[in-house]
Amino acid sequence: MALQTGVFGIFMGGFGPALPLLQEDQGTSGAIAGLHGTALGVASIIAGYLNAPLVHKYGRYRSIWLGLVVFNLGAMSFIALPQVWQTIPSILFAGIGLSITINNSMTYLTSHYKDNSARAISQANGVNSSFVLIGNFIIGTIAGTQFSWRLGLLICLPFAVILYLTLGKNHKVEHMPDQSGRQKGSLPLKYWLSWIGLLFCIAAEFAIAFWAAALLREKTGLDAATSTTLVLAYPLGMMIGRWFGTYVFPNLDIDERLKLIIAVQGLSFFLFWSSEVIIVSFIALFFVGLGTSMQFALSTLRLLRFGWQKPDLAMGKSSLSAGIAIGLSPLLLGYLADLFGIVKGFLLVPMLIIIAFSIVALLPSKKADMEKK
Numbered sequence: 001m002a003l004q005t006g007v008f009g010i011f012m013g014g015f016g017p018a019l020p021l022l023q024e025d026q027g028t029s030g031a032i033a034g035l036h037g038t039a040l041g042v043a044s045i046i047a048g049y050l051n052a053p054l055v056h057k058y059g060r061y062r063s064i065w066l067g068l069v070v071f072n073l074g075a076m077s078f079i080a081l082p083q084v085w086q087t088i089p090s091i092l093f094a095g096i097g098l099s100i101t102i103n104n105s106m107t108y109l110t111s112h113y114k115d116n117s118a119r120a121i122s123q124a125n126g127v128n129s130s131f132v133l134i135g136n137f138i139i140g141t142i143a144g145t146q147f148s149w150r151l152g153l154l155i156c157l158p159f160a161v162i163l164y165l166t167l168g169k170n171h172k173v174e175h176m177p178d179q180s181g182r183q184k185g186s187l188p189l190k191y192w193l194s195w196i197g198l199l200f201c202i203a204a205e206f207a208i209a210f211w212a213a214a215l216l217r218e219k220t221g222l223d224a225a226t227s228t229t230l231v232l233a234y235p236l237g238m239m240i241g242r243w244f245g246t247y248v249f250p251n252l253d254i255d256e257r258l259k260l261i262i263a264v265q266g267l268s269f270f271l272f273w274s275s276e277v278i279i280v281s282f283i284a285l286f287f288v289g290l291g292t293s294m295q296f297a298l299s300t301l302r303l304l305r306f307g308w309q310k311p312d313l314a315m316g317k318s319s320l321s322a323g324i325a326i327g328l329s330p331l332l333l334g335y336l337a338d339l340f341g342i343v344k345g346f347l348l349v350p351m352l353i354i355i356a357f358s359i360v361a362l363l364p365s366k367k368a369d370m371e372k373k
Contacts, residue, residue: 006131007160008098013135016209026084034334041327043095048319060104070097079150107315119246121297126242132235140229191306195321197359198299202325204352210330233282237289245294258298265291266353305365
């Protein structure tokens with residue numbers, strides 16, 4: 001299950017930090033380059049609407065593989081086609097598959113591991129971050145050579161094929177569609193308020209992931225290839241945080257842990273934003289990744305607590321939150337960078353962090369919410 005998320009982890013690890021490289025290749029503005037993030041966001045929204053019907057028909061496990069097939073088709077199209085009007089739809093298609101895979105991985109792990117779901121989801125995300133790190137390193141290395149950096153993204157396709165041939169096709173899953181039909185209806189107000197909190201968490205994460213290389217380049221004077229490589233500090237921090245974060249303060253409830261890591265993210269981001277020293281920026285960005293690492297997992301568990309009666313519907317609706325965040329934050333930051341410069345534009349991020357922290361603090365979830373069933 002965790003290795004399945006590694007397929008798109010390789011791609012996203014290279015694609016996100018390479019956005020400034022893509023911008024240079026295509027000769028576009030920051031706002032136009034940011035439309036690739038918008039395409040991912042729209043894809044997440046589409047996947048959110050598709051999730052409940054797909055799970056009802058195929059089950060969570062098969063839906064994960066279906067998502068990976070769709071993702072790889074979109075990823076290969078992005079690699080092969082050069083023009084911006086071609087790459088944006090390619091990312092849209094890949095993003096639909098990516099979101100379907102993420103949604104059903106989270107609900108599958110939550111259902112299977114129950115009381116240990118926080119650790120299972122976090123460590124699965126840790127595996128994903130390992131592959132994000134690999135993708136980041138590969139693209140940063142290739143960018144400094146005569147070869148196209150996009151070639152480094154090709155590795156995700158053979159990895160998916162090998163994974164299916166060695167593990168996937170031997171995993172037998174029985175799925176009987178629920179006779180009452182797919183999950184539908186309304187979710188409680190607390191769910192939607194927490195949904196907004198997830199939106200701001202993801203918005204901060206993707207604004208940093210897409211544009212940190214540009215900020216590092218502006219503040220330190222590094223070239224595009226080197227800055228793209230050095231932002232591997234961000235997925236490195238996320239990987240370590242996701243692997244070991246559940247062992248730190250294990251007795252804290254998810255709300256308290258979430259507030260703690262958002263605070264770490266905010267303080268370290270301020271240091272990264274203000275630094276002009278390469279090593280300080282690298283270390284600060286590592287701690288930004290550490291603070292970002294478990295936000296998605298913990299925020300998702302909050303949503304599942306509030307929407308415990310309809311977990312597949314709740315997870316599908318979370319895609320709408322992710323979609324809006326991914327779609328708007330890189331685009332808005334690119335637009336602000338065009339207007340005011342990347343340094344001032346990045347002041348958007350602390351605003352997002354403060355709002356996310358405030359929602360978690362003002363709207364606590366209770367473990368009993370998931371135990372009612």
